[in-house]
Amino acid sequence: MTAVTIIGAGNLGGAVAALAAKAGAQVQVLARDPEKAHTIAAPLGADAGTLGDHLTGDIVVLALPYHAVSAVLDTYAGALAGKTLVDVTNPVDFATFDALVVPADSSAARIIQDAVPQATVVKAFNTNFGATLATGTAGPLATTVLIAGDDQAAKQAVAGLVTAGGLRAIDAGSLKRARELEALGFLQLTLAAGGKTPWTGGFALVG
Amino acid sequence: MTAVTIIGAGNLGGAVAALAAKAGAQVQVLARDPEKAHTIAAPLGADAGTLGDHLTGDIVVLALPYHAVSAVLDTYAGALAGKTLVDVTNPVDFATFDALVVPADSSAARIIQDAVPQATVVKAFNTNFGATLATGTAGPLATTVLIAGDDQAAKQAVAGLVTAGGLRAIDAGSLKRARELEALGFLQLTLAAGGKTPWTGGFALVG
Numbered sequence: 001m002t003a004v005t006i007i008g009a010g011n012l013g014g015a016v017a018a019l020a021a022k023a024g025a026q027v028q029v030l031a032r033d034p035e036k037a038h039t040i041a042a043p044l045g046a047d048a049g050t051l052g053d054h055l056t057g058d059i060v061v062l063a064l065p066y067h068a069v070s071a072v073l074d075t076y077a078g079a080l081a082g083k084t085l086v087d088v089t090n091p092v093d094f095a096t097f098d099a100l101v102v103p104a105d106s107s108a109a110r111i112i113q114d115a116v117p118q119a120t121v122v123k124a125f126n127t128n129f130g131a132t133l134a135t136g137t138a139g140p141l142a143t144t145v146l147i148a149g150d151d152q153a154a155k156q157a158v159a160g161l162v163t164a165g166g167l168r169a170i171d172a173g174s175l176k177r178a179r180e181l182e183a184l185g186f187l188q189l190t191l192a193a194g195g196k197t198p199w200t201g202g203f204a205l206v207g
Numbered sequence: 208m209t210a211v212t213i214i215g216a217g218n219l220g221g222a223v224a225a226l227a228a229k230a231g232a233q234v235q236v237l238a239r240d241p242e243k244a245h246t247i248a249a250p251l252g253a254d255a256g257t258l259g260d261h262l263t264g265d266i267v268v269l270a271l272p273y274h275a276v277s278a279v280l281d282t283y284a285g286a287l288a289g290k291t292l293v294d295v296t297n298p299v300d301f302a303t304f305d306a307l308v309v310p311a312d313s314s315a316a317r318i319i320q321d322a323v324p325q326a327t328v329v330k331a332f333n334t335n336f337g338a339t340l341a342t343g344t345a346g347p348l349a350t351t352v353l354i355a356g357d358d359q360a361a362k363q364a365v366a367g368l369v370t371a372g373g374l375r376a377i378d379a380g381s382l383k384r385a386r387e388l389e390a391l392g393f394l395q396l397t398l399a400a401g402g403k404t405p406w407t408g409g410f411a412l413v414g
Contacts, residue, residue, distance in 0.1 A: 098383065105311035139413030140347045170403050172394065176305065183390030184410075187379065191412070196377050201413025203391075206346030206404050 005057030013063030023164035212264030220270030230371035
């Protein structure tokens with residue numbers, strides 16, 4: 001059985017935890033506030049805990065705002081070796097909402113991979129609004145989770161989870177494609193914030 | 208009546224010419240090979256001509272591969288002042304299909320605008336496969352044309368054309384957003400080339 005740890009108890013963390021539980025994975029939810037982790041975990045029959053607790057998952061989902069990732073990686077320094085780290089972030093400069101905070105020729109996923117070379121980073125879920133993960137639909141289309149990474153086995157593990165949870169998974173290429181996934185995620189956020197697409201929609205990939 | 212010149216007689220040029228004709232615009236199609244221009248223009252009741260002919264459009268659509276744009280701008284140096292230049296390109300490095308050929312912190316649209324400061328550049332159509340412009344649908348959804356630019360009047364002129372032609376137009380923000388539109392266009396091309404979305408689909412924006 002796949003074991004998945006979700007770090008973060010926000011909208012997306014909750015949606016990915018529910019997806020993993022639906023997929024039959026053993027799920028652990030960790031958050032700075034253990035009460036929030038419990039609120040998500042309890043209805044799913046998942047474990048809840050506090051940031052710093054032992055990681056039970058082989059797949060660790062960083063369901064955090066980008067600015068919060070670095071401290072969490074420090075917290076778990078040494079405990080991430082051999083894990084598949086799933087980066088869901090859109091590293092938007094929320095002060096201006098006009099750029100990303102990562103260098104133009106890099107990506108949040110690349111930066112996380114460089115910070116934790118002993119783990120395997122996979123970019124996924126950053127182009128999905130939480131609601132579309134929960135319902136399985138983006139407008140009239142099936143929700144598609146785009147997955148990028150350099151390690152086929154790690155990508156397949158994440159794709160297997162997505163598929164077993166009832167959603168469509170697409171291999172979007174190497175970790176280099178995280179740059180385009182983050183551009184897409186950012187653009188989609190600006191369009192939804194501007195009322196040009198609903199938070200239950202965004203960009204849906206025609207199958 | 209809006210007057211539109213399409214430079215280029217490929218798949219996208221033909222689709223934009225048909226859209227403009229449907230919108231009731233006066234349409235001119237120019238191509239290096241005047242026979243190709245004629246093939247597109249004749250059924251639309253549009254004018255056809257050769258690259259270098261006088262531009263009759265106030266809106267000039269550069270429906271060319273990115274590598275061919277520079278020579279066309281040279282050909283029309285001086286004749287582009289005051290025009291709205293529509294950049295439809297995805298400046299993909301087709302040798303590797305793994306990157307764009309423009310600097311990571313720039314875009315084809317930005318480079319074209321800098322090359323022709325006396326014209327107003329609008330990014331549009333680069334996230335639409337030609338077939339979706341022709342049919343009005345991307346899978347089950349209405350085709351949406353994303354438009355980015357710094358000049359509201361120019362964007363509205365292009366949006367008006369799109370809407371009058373029966374498609375949905377969305378203002379995607381300033382010309383800076385061309386970077387994200389080109390990332391989206393590139394990603395979409397890689398997915399279609401990999402058989403992961405049909406050339407009649409791609410990313411459809413939920414309305």
